Each structure stands twice: as C-alpha cells, then as structure tokens.
Amino acid sequence: MQALNLDYMLGLVPILLGYLPLTLGMAAAGMVCALILSCALAVIRVSRLPVLNQAAQVFISFFRGTPLLVQLFLFYYGLPQFLSFLVSINGVTATIMGLTLHFSAYMAESIRAAITGIDRSQTEAAQSIGMTNAQTMRRIILPQATRVATPTLMNYFIDMIKSTSLAFTLGVTELMGATQKEAASSFLYFEAFLVVAVIYWIIVEALSWCQKRLEKRLNRAYQR
Amino acid sequence: MTAFKTLARTLAITSLGMTTLMGAATAAQADTLRVGMSGSYYPFTFVERDKLQGFEVDVLNAIGEQTGDDIKFVTASFSGLAGMLDSGRVDTIANQITITPERQEKYAFSEPYVYDGAQVVVRKGNDSIHGVEDLKGKTVIMNLGSNYETLLKSLPYADEINLKTYESNIEQDVALGRADAFVMDRTSASQVIKDKPLPLQLAGQPFSRIENALPFRNDDAGRAQRDRVNEALDTLRDNGTLKEISEKWFGNDITSLPSAEQSEKTGSDT
Structure with missing residues (x-):
C-alpha cells in the first residue's frame, strides 16, 4: 500500500481549475439552448400542432433513445463524410450542440408534464374572462409550470455539467480530459480522479444551494 | 426577476467568450x-x-x-x-x-x-506468463483501436484468449490484477516500468516487430x-x-x- 500523494493532489487543483470555465461554459450554453428548444417542443406537443407534433415526437424519441456519446460521434465524425461543410464546426460547438439536442429531448417531456399537470380549471377560468389561448399559456399556465418543472430542470443541468466530460472524445480538453491526461502521465489514478471528483461535487453542491434559493422565490406566492 | 436577468447576462457574456474561442480554433492556415x-x-x-x-x-x-x-x-x-x-x-x-x-x-x-516491438506486460511477480505463447486462457487488454488487437487475433490460438479493449488506463487494470496482461510497444512499457510506481514487469521478449x-x-x-x-x-x-x-x-x-x-x-x- 502506498500513501496518498497529497503534494501531487494539491498541485493538480489549480491546473484543473483552469479548465473549469470551459466545462461550465459549455454546460451553461447547452442549458440555455436546450431550454429554448425544449419549451418549443413542449408547447408543440401540448397543443398537438399537426405535423410538427409528429416531428417533435420522432426527435424526442431519437435523442432520448440513443446514448449521448453515439450522437456526438455521429454528428462530429460521421456526418462530415457526407456534408463536408460540417468539418468547420469545432469540438466545443459540437459538444454544445450535442448537449442541446440530447437534453432538450428529456427536458421537453418534463416541461410537457408540468404544463399538463396544471389543473384544467385554470384554463377554463382564464378563458371565461376572455383570454386567448396564447395569453392563457403565457400568463396563467407557463408561470405555474415553471415552478413545477424547476427542480427537474436543475437536475438536467447538473447532469449536463457532468456530461461535458465526453467532450474529450471530440478533442476538447475540458476538466475530465485534463485529468485523464495528467493521470496517464503520473499513474497516480486515485489522486487525480479524487481531485476531479471533489471539484465536480463542489460545483454541484453550489448549484443545489442556488436551486434552493430559486425554489423558495418561486414558492413565495404559495406561502401563507 | 432580477436574478434571471443577471443569469441571462452572465450567460450572454460566457457565450460571447466562447464564440471568440471557437473563432480562433477554426482558423487553420x-x-x-x-x-x-x-x-x-x-x-x-x-x-x-x-x-x-x-x-x-x-x-x-x-x-x-x-x-x-x-x-x-x-x-x-x-x-x-x-x-x-x-x-x-x-x-x-x-x-x-x-x-x-x-x-x-x-x-x-x-x-x-520508430522501430519497436509488441510486448506483453504483466503484474509484478506473475511468473506464469513468459510471452505471447502463455496467453491462452488469460484476460489480455489493450487500447481500443490499437493495432495489438489485430495482432493477437491473428494468433492460431486467438479463440482461447479473452481479449478486451479499453479506452484508457490499461496499465492500472493489470497492476490491480483485474486483467492478466496488457500489450503495448516495448519502449513505452519499459519506460513506464522504470519511471512510474506501478507494479508491472515485462513478460519475455517482444513478439512482433512494429514500425511507427x-x-x-x-x-x-x-x-x-x-x-x-x-x-x-x-x-x-x-x-x-x-x-x-x-x-x-x-x-x-x-x-x-x-x-x-x-x-x-x-x-x-x-
């Protein structure tokens, strides 16, 4: 049994932290795009728009039904064989696009569930005072659905942060890729992966704290 | 809603930063x-x-x-x-x-x-494997997509070897005893054994010449x-x-x- 190499671990921390902005940046950009796309998909699904609804169903089925790594490889290495202009898309962009497509499929279903979970009487009440469908959706349903969907969406964001670790297969050295390389030269696997695990853990804990504050805020209207 | 605005602004700045980063990366001359x-x-x-x-x-x-x-x-x-x-x-x-x-x-x-040879490497103290001919019935690992997989599969007794390919960290899995041997080029293997703390040893002579x-x-x-x-x-x-x-x-x-x-x-x- 060899002792834990603490000096090595401490030395690794500032190096790995240098890759944190890229990891968080890819996750944040992916989350913003995924939120927009998933809201659109959810509204299409709920309002059963013809053709678009079927298209959304196929989209969701594909991106939920295949692993993210497969999608990234298909998109980054596979498609450029046929569409050569796709070569100009670099690893960072491809990762963000992959995260967006993959996670928006999951998020669309949560948002759809949150919308359909709002009692039907709310819609009826809104329409009784003369609101149009769009107004009802925007003013009555979506604000309430946001509150219901927030915890699940935060969960997906956390998952997304951790999924950025796949970017190294596309040539993007992010937090996990940097750790892999350091571990492969020092052969101090336990030390290196322990450091990176703690870094991920701290980020997610900080996010959970933000989530609590956000939920409290969204719950204000319901407190007596 | 101010919290949302701040968040949106931060994200906007981040994505702006990312775009510059991406622009720099794609410019290949x-x-x-x-x-x-x-x-x-x-x-x-x-x-x-x-x-x-x-x-x-x-x-x-x-x-x-x-x-x-x-x-x-x-x-x-x-x-x-x-x-x-x-x-x-x-x-x-x-x-x-x-x-x-x-x-x-x-x-x-x-x-x-580079002129080198394919080398079998085992955990230190493992004296049951002296080269590629002793790999029958053993678990042998190598990097995914590497040439060593093809090399081992061409052996007459390939069916009797339990071959596994890894994305990375093959040295660690043999050091841990989870696999019996890994195959790598002799130069890297010797250097890893010499410089690094893993309990590994070369098993016999290189079994195939490789040119890189x-x-x-x-x-x-x-x-x-x-x-x-x-x-x-x-x-x-x-x-x-x-x-x-x-x-x-x-x-x-x-x-x-x-x-x-x-x-x-x-x-x-x-």
Whole structure:
C-alpha cells in the first residue's frame, strides 16, 4: 500500500481549475439552448400542432433513445463524410450542440408534464374572462409550470455539467480530459480522479444551494 | 426577476467568450500542420502539470522547424483520433501509429521513424506468463483501436484468449490484477516500468516487430504534406536530431532499424 500523494493532489487543483470555465461554459450554453428548444417542443406537443407534433415526437424519441456519446460521434465524425461543410464546426460547438439536442429531448417531456399537470380549471377560468389561448399559456399556465418543472430542470443541468466530460472524445480538453491526461502521465489514478471528483461535487453542491434559493422565490406566492 | 436577468447576462457574456474561442480554433492556415495525439501515452505524448510533451512532440516540432510549418497539437482520446483525421480536423496523427496493411490501404504513411516491438506486460511477480505463447486462457487488454488487437487475433490460438479493449488506463487494470496482461510497444512499457510506481514487469521478449509512422489522408493535399514531412525526416535522420530526441526520452536510439535486422533486411527478406 502506498500513501496518498497529497503534494501531487494539491498541485493538480489549480491546473484543473483552469479548465473549469470551459466545462461550465459549455454546460451553461447547452442549458440555455436546450431550454429554448425544449419549451418549443413542449408547447408543440401540448397543443398537438399537426405535423410538427409528429416531428417533435420522432426527435424526442431519437435523442432520448440513443446514448449521448453515439450522437456526438455521429454528428462530429460521421456526418462530415457526407456534408463536408460540417468539418468547420469545432469540438466545443459540437459538444454544445450535442448537449442541446440530447437534453432538450428529456427536458421537453418534463416541461410537457408540468404544463399538463396544471389543473384544467385554470384554463377554463382564464378563458371565461376572455383570454386567448396564447395569453392563457403565457400568463396563467407557463408561470405555474415553471415552478413545477424547476427542480427537474436543475437536475438536467447538473447532469449536463457532468456530461461535458465526453467532450474529450471530440478533442476538447475540458476538466475530465485534463485529468485523464495528467493521470496517464503520473499513474497516480486515485489522486487525480479524487481531485476531479471533489471539484465536480463542489460545483454541484453550489448549484443545489442556488436551486434552493430559486425554489423558495418561486414558492413565495404559495406561502401563507 | 432580477436574478434571471443577471443569469441571462452572465450567460450572454460566457457565450460571447466562447464564440471568440471557437473563432480562433477554426482558423487553420495552409502552412499549419495540425497534429492529433492522445496526450496520454507516456513518454511519447503526455501532459504533466498542464504541459504537453514527449518524444512525439519533440519530433513533430523538429519537423516543423525543417518545413517551416506551424505545428498545432490537438489532443483527443485515442479512439477519437482516426475520426479527426478522416473528417479533416487534423492533418496527421503522432501517437505511435503502427503501419499495417489495412491502414496502408486507407492512409498515406510517412516513412517509419520508430522501430519497436509488441510486448506483453504483466503484474509484478506473475511468473506464469513468459510471452505471447502463455496467453491462452488469460484476460489480455489493450487500447481500443490499437493495432495489438489485430495482432493477437491473428494468433492460431486467438479463440482461447479473452481479449478486451479499453479506452484508457490499461496499465492500472493489470497492476490491480483485474486483467492478466496488457500489450503495448516495448519502449513505452519499459519506460513506464522504470519511471512510474506501478507494479508491472515485462513478460519475455517482444513478439512482433512494429514500425511507427505518421498517417496522412490519401488525397493530393495529404500526399503533398506527407512528402514534405518525409523530406524533413530524412534531414533530421541525417543530422542526428532524431537520434538525439530518442536518446533524450529513452536513453537509446529507437528511430533507426537495429543493425542486425538491417543486414537481414538487405539480405534475404523472409
């Protein structure tokens, strides 16, 4: 049994932290795009728009039904064989696009569930005072659905942060890729992966704290 | 809603930063040689304290000095490297790529610049395996997409070997005793055993000669790059630079054919 190499671990921390902005940046950009796309998909699904609804169903089925790594490889290495202009898309962009497509499929279903979970009487009440469908959706349903969907969406964001670790297969050295390389030269696997695990853990804990504050805020209207 | 606004602003700034970053990464010029490598193959290409280094890095930089090209290194996990070359994201791969007939059909290879052998490595104290002939009934691991898989599968008793391919960290799994042996080139294996704390040992002699070279895409542009690199390799071999780099990392010269084999090769090539 060899002792834990603490000096090595401490030395690794500032190096790995240098890759944190890229990891968080890819996750944040992916989350913003995924939120927009998933809201659109959810509204299409709920309002059963013809053709678009079927298209959304196929989209969701594909991106939920295949692993993210497969999608990234298909998109980054596979498609450029046929569409050569796709070569100009670099690893960072491809990762963000992959995260967006993959996670928006999951998020669309949560948002759809949150919308359909709002009692039907709310819609009826809104329409009784003369609101149009769009107004009802925007003013009555979506604000309430946001509150219901927030915890699940935060969960997906956390998952997304951790999924950025796949970017190294596309040539993007992010937090996990940097750790892999350091571990492969020092052969101090336990030390290196322990450091990176703690870094991920701290980020997610900080996010959970933000989530609590956000939920409290969204719950204000319901407190007596 | 102020919290949302601040969040939105932060995200806007982040994405702006990312766009600049992306713009810089895509601007590849004609006189830039983009080289893919894993950065995880000590001591050929590895990262220590955030610095990419190793034998391959030195060789490619020396080639760049000869040809006048800017050398731009791109690191990706090993299984992603071939895809990067095929899809035109890098121009070549410097990661101890072994010349094989299948690969020669697809890529335009430079001349070899490393001569090495395939080596079986086991956990320290394991005296039941003395070479490739003792691998029957054993679990043997190697890197995904590496040539060693093909090599072992061509053995007459391949069915009796439990072959597994890994994305990375094969050394650790043998050191832990989870697999019986791994296969790698002899040079890296010896260097890892010498420099690193893992309990490993070489099992017998290398069982197959391997020649490493730089693969280029087999089109006009790729072959032109290959020819320029070949010229540079010739110069570096003649002026002793290749030998110097090899001795710096390995203490001996792995860049030229062992003299015994050289005479064998010029004689009757069996």
